[in-house]
Amino acid sequence: MNKLISSIAVCMLSITLFSSCQQEKKLPFYGERHAETVRDAAGVEKIDTVYQTIPNWSFLNQDSVITTNNVTDGKVYVADFFFTSCTTICPTMHRNLMTVYNEFKTNPDVMFVSHTIDFKYDKPSALKKYAKKLGxxxxxxxxxxxxxxxxxxxAEKNYLVAVGEDSTAKDGYIHQGYLVLVDKDRRIRGAYDGTKEEQVEQLKKDIPVLLAEYKK
Amino acid sequence: MRKYIINSIFLLSVVAIIVSCQNQETIDLQNYMSNGKDIYKAKCQNCHGENGEGLGQLAPPLTDSVFLKSNKKRLACIIRNGTDEKMTIHGKEYQEKMPGFPELADIDVAQVMVFVTNSFGNNQGFVPYSQVSTQLQNCK
Structure with missing residues (x-):
């Protein structure tokens, strides 16, 4: 009888332990990291982890306007690399990304950034035409x-996406089809294969998780 | 009694032979459809979509059976050589460059064409490889 009671007690104890251990879901950090000694507000020295971040950037957008990281600062955004005359993975990537775009269209904290890797042909006017036709x-x-x-x-150093010119490839360029999720502090928090529907579904689930981290 | 059983087995097998004997064209069609589907997935689906729905105004849908029917004779050439001509599909204008697929053999073009013209709401029936081959030789 004693044995029974004690085993029940152990069971109960482990259940409470496990349930109390449940953490809120957090997305991982990608890229390199290092420890740094910083002073907090009170001036006390402590060691903190510093994660890889996206540096400042400045490009022309589809309206031929100089666009910098100012537009994405303080926002969660999805970045990818493509080119308009790509007939292989890009149409699928953007077909899938469109569904994410439509889902978060009204959320002011979410943005989308697509970099063209075709520096010869994809001038802003070509990008504008592409965007319009994509919808x-x-x-x-x-x-x-x-x-x-x-x-x-x-692409390669900061977003960790491989891109390149390749004269043997059908369209002249090769690149990976990752959709990179970046948080409000410019840290990479996810990379999803834009050609795979189930990974894009995961992205849709992860964006709210990431937004929730900032709601505290 | 024994005669009775033998007779009925004989009769059954005759019926089975008749039922299982589809005509050659139906078999060919099924064959083209299943191979064509694989080619479609590898070469066409990126732009035209899993269900032939197209992509915005970048790639037209393949669901306009009137367009496909009236351009039936040109389809093989378009698949092989691509096109950049303006097309009106479902009343919407499309003008983007479709790449050619010179790597596809005549039989592949025939199979993927038969697949497209018998999927996504289209029902044009079978086109034999020999006919497609002739069309491909006369591409403009």
Whole structure:
């Protein structure tokens, strides 16, 4: 009899332990990180983790307006790399991203940024035409044009997306189809294969989780 | 009694043979449809969509059966060589460049064409490979 009571007690105890351990869901941090000694408000030294962040950038958008990181600062945004004459993965990526765009259209804290990697052809006018035909209007989804150097460096070093020119590829360029989720502090919090529907569904679930982190 | 059983087995097998014997065209059609679907997924679906719905105004849908029917003879050439001509589909204008697919053999073009013209609400029936091959030789 004693044995029974004690086993029930152990059970109860473990249940309470487990349920109290449940943390709020948080998205992971991508990229490199290092520890840094910082002083907090009270002047006490402590060690903090510093995560990789997206640096300042400045490009022309689809309206030929100089656009900088100011438009995405303080917002959660999804970034990707594409080009308008791409016939392989980009149409699928943007078809899927469109569904995310439509879901968060009215949320002022969410933005979309697509960088073209075709620095020869995709001038702002080509981007504008593309955006219009895709069905995107307004500043919520920016299509950005920049020099090869600036865009490719940003892609590979900062967003961790591989891009490149390849004369053997059908359309002349190769790139990965990741949709990169960036938080309000410019840290990468997710990367989703834009050609896979189930990963894009996950992105739709993760954006609210990320927004909730800032609501405290 | 024994005669009775043998007779009925014989009769049954005759019925089974008749039922299982579809005509050659139906078999060919099924064959083209299943191969064509794989080619569609690999080459066309990116732009034209899983259900032939197209993509905005960038890629037209494949659900306009009137357009597909009236351009039936040109479809094979468009698949092989691509096009950049202006098209009116479902009353909307489209003018984007469709790439060609020169890597597709005549039989592949025939199969994917048969798949498209018999899916997404289209029902044009079977077109044999030989006919598509002739069309492809006479592309403008």
């Amino acid at each position: 995107v209007d307004g500043p919520k989804w920016q299509f950005l044009y920049g020099s090869k150097d600036s865009v490719y460096t940003l």
